Amino acid sequence: MTADSQGINSKYKDRLLNFIYGNPANRAWTLSLYNAVNKSSYTDASQIEFNTLSDVLYLGMKNDTSFIIADILSVYEHQSTLNLNMPLRLLQYVADLYSGYIAKYKLNKYGTSRIMLPTPKLVVFYNGETEIDDEVILRLSDSFDPASRDKADIEVIVRMINVNYGRNKELMQNCKTLGEYAWLVAAIRRNKAVNETDIKAAVNKALEEMPKDFLIRDFLMAHRKEVEGMLDTEYNEAEVKELFVADGIRKTVATLRKHGIDDQTIVIDLCEQYSLSEDEAKKYM
Numbered sequence: 408m409t410a411d412s413q414g415i416n417s418k419y420k421d422r423l424l425n426f427i428y429g430n431p432a433n434r435a436w437t438l439s440l441y442n443a444v445n446k447s448s449y450t451d452a453s454q455i456e457f458n459t460l461s462d463v464l465y466l467g468m469k470n471d472t473s474f475i476i477a478d479i480l481s482v483y484e485h486q487s488t489l490n491l492n493m494p495l496r497l498l499q500y501v502a503d504l505y506s507g508y509i510a511k512y513k514l515n516k517y518g519t520s521r522i523m524l525p526t527p528k529l530v531v532f533y534n535g536e537t538e539i540d541d542e543v544i545l546r547l548s549d550s551f552d553p554a555s556r557d558k559a560d561i562e563v564i565v566r567m568i569n570v571n572y573g574r575n576k577e578l579m580q581n582c583k584t585l586g587e588y589a590w591l592v593a594a595i596r597r598n599k600a601v602n603e604t605d606i607k608a609a610v611n612k613a614l615e616e617m618p619k620d621f622l623i624r625d626f627l628m629a630h631r632k633e634v635e636g637m638l639d640t641e642y643n644e645a646e647v648k649e650l651f652v653a654d655g656i657r658k659t660v661a662t663l664r665k666h667g668i669d670d671q672t673i674v675i676d677l678c679e680q681y682s683l684s685e686d687e688a689k690k691y692m
């Protein structure tokens with residue numbers, strides 16, 4: 408069976424989380440994740456209707472999974488670096504999903520009858536190395552001027568869930584495959600720390616070390632080359648982004664110093680602007 412016949416689009420590279428849960432062949436795992444996230448108990452995975460947009464890429468990779476079940480439109484996105492603009496990005500994404508939904512069912516948004524839409528639930532699964540709580544709520548209104556924020560006529564709420572290994576233990580217990588994914592990412596990072604230049608070797612070693620009773624093991628082994636390629640891209644992308652961010656921070660520091668801003672104020676500004684801890688910010692001083 409080819410990758411495409413299993414519902415895997417070979418025209419782009421998925422991120423691993425979406426490769427696992429956005430594949431119709433793994434509906435049971437997707438339903439398990441949905442139940443764990445929403446504390447629900449649905450049992451019929453065939454009711455899941457995937458509606459992920461096929462042409463929306465972020466830095467060359469597909470990093471979202473969208474599906475409808477029980478009139479809930481779930482949009483799951485994976486982030487390996489902290490991004491506080493997810494409410495804005497997902498607002499734009501959901502607008503496109505609703506456009507597709509209206510076209511699919513030939514609904515008339517200009518008519519007099521109210522169109523009923525699936526209720527959106529927006530979740531970001533975060534496994535970056537910047538420390539955050541088990542769950543963080545991001546709001547679009549946080550991007551508005553505080554002076555007029557309470558007058559806003561629109562709000563978007565996004566749950567950012569920390570899926571690093573060892574975090575959100577109840578969630579991991581309720582969705583075994585998510586716990587296995589978290590273990591794999593931790594193992595890759597551990598292996599990469601030993602051989603910093605060879606991500607492919609780190610991935611392969613982690614796959615070999617993976618316990619044989621892991622549910623995702625056979626699936627990942629069957630697509631080993633694809634998994635290796637997408638993780639190689641993910642890690643390279645993260646390193647490139649990190650270099651860009653670091654360069655931007657250093658330029659910010661230089662500009663602020665040029666204008667006579669003291670270092671303590673600069674540290675506070677870096678923490679706010681780049682979501683850094685005080686210790687992380689001081690490294691750029």
